Amino acid sequence: MTNATVEGFTITGGSARNGGGVLMSDGLLLGCHVVSNTASLKGGGIHCLYRGRVENCRISGNCLIGNDGGGGVCCEYGGEIVRCTITFNKASQRGGGVYCDRGQPSVRNCVITDNTARYGGGIMFFTTAGAQYQAGYAESCLIARNTAEMRGGGGYGNLAGDFYNCTIVDNTASNAGGGVFFMADAWSFGLCANSIIYDNNAPSGMNHYNAGAYFFSCCTVPSASATCLSDAPEFLDRLQGDYRLSSHSPCINAGDAAWADLAGLDLDGRARLSDEGLEIGAYEYAVSQPEEIDSDSDGDGMSDEDELRAGTNPAQADSVFIIQSVETLSAGGMQTASTEEDQKAMVVRWASAEGRLYTVWRSTHLLEGFVAIQSRIAATPPENVYLDRLDDRSASFYRITVE
Structure with a gap:
């Protein structure tokens, strides 16, 4: 598809060299389920080129059997992936969930879980030395329970790739970089800012294997810079997969606004910056005080916290989730x-x-x-x-x- 909009379809059972389910150049893929497709070169589910945008899609169970990248999605020379769930995809080599190659693709407000690849189980950013284009960034994403057969269980940055306000947890690599793995040279490098990189597993670099990348205001062990925290992030219920922050998390108001998109939203759709500050990780803390959780400002029987999660207005009684x-x-x-x-x-x-x-x-x-x-x-x-x-x-x- 080129300069087209495709909305509300289930795309399954496809097979191609590039983009087993969808091959798109520019255009918009909106609210689709891209499930169980296969490609032999790039993008088992989707191959997105240039100014293409993939939004509010579920991308699951796709497979890339070739030597390039993107079990779920391959973004190349640009492209945007926004508010998508990318899960249970597999690439034989690079980027089990997502593979970003040049042109600064962006991956924002996405859930990337349970994907597998040799390098970059969840997501991989790739460029070559002296390349004209940057490899892109991930922002306000949950990257969890992914597996790399070699390096970069959660994410892999090859000479580029940035992570802003991401939560990267419970990922595994068999060799190095359970959370993130970075390769850099004197001119090209990646960075992590305002991100939680914790409770990952690998023989070398349990949470991060850092060959030249920069870390700012992150929560990780071992601490990667003087601005990072090493205390446990204190999730609401990690064992049940709820990686939102509990009321006593050290990540609350610990983020650095210099590295945040202050006009952006967190993974739950909340404003990123409050009067108190901003959080480290993909989720802003839901309420300023624990006792406010059960408050019901409009008296409609639904708590303010539940209304924020549902996307209704806690100040309007006729704004209800039914x-x-x-x-x-x-x-x-x-x-x-x-x-x-x-x-x-x-x-x-x-x-x-x-x-x-x-x-x-x-x-x-x-x-x-x-x-x-x-x-x-x-x-x-x-x-x-x-x-x-x-x-x-x-x-x-x-x-x-x-x-």
Whole structure:
């Protein structure tokens, strides 16, 4: 695709030399699921060139079998990846989740987890000595539980690559740089600023293997510079995958504004800078005082903290997170229910907010509770639509939660 917009599709089962699911030059890929595609050279799921933008997409289970890069996405000569979930992708060599090559691609407000590659399990930035183009940066991203068979479990910077306000945790490398691995020379280098690089694992450089990169106001062990913290970041619930900051985290108000996009948002969609300062890591602290968590400013029965997470306004009682409708497929206006399977299908609609991920739950008997039937659903504002194909016509009840 060139200078086109593709929105709301599931793209699966593709195979190509470049971009197993999508090959795009400029243009916009919005709110799509790119799942289980394969490429032999670049971009198992997506190969994004020049001014292309991939936004609010789920990129999962794709594979690159060649010697170049990008199990999930390859960005080359520019490009943007924004508010995407990139998970369970694999590259035989470089960048299991994301591979950025020249032109300063940007990866912002993304969740990059459970990807695998030989180098750069989560993300790899690559350029060559004396190259004309920079290799790009990641900002306000969660990079967790990725694996490198050699170096750079979370991230790998080859002569370039910057990480700003990222949380890089629980990654593994078999050789060096469990969190991040950097190679640099006298003219080309990477940096980490306002980032948490903690609880990673590797035989050499458990959290960071630093061959010439710069670290500013990070939380990591061992401390990488005089401006870094070495105390544990104190997540809300690391074992359950919640890497937001607890109320006693040393990362609160410890970031350096000189290295932050002050107009940007954190991974939950909150303003990055407050009156008190800004945090280290992908998430700003949710409330200024722990006792404020249960406050309900507009009296609508939903706490201010929950409203911020859902993307509703805690000061307006009519701004609520609810299911808007549950209808049969034909009544929902999506298509004619021509088959017996279609006649059983239900359409669930809810108002959605930018940058959120949702889980759909179903119950056929309220006393038996709800079961999650689909998780990690990327927001497609202003509304998300989910099609549930039922096995029978039993009465069904639904709930939607924000992850």
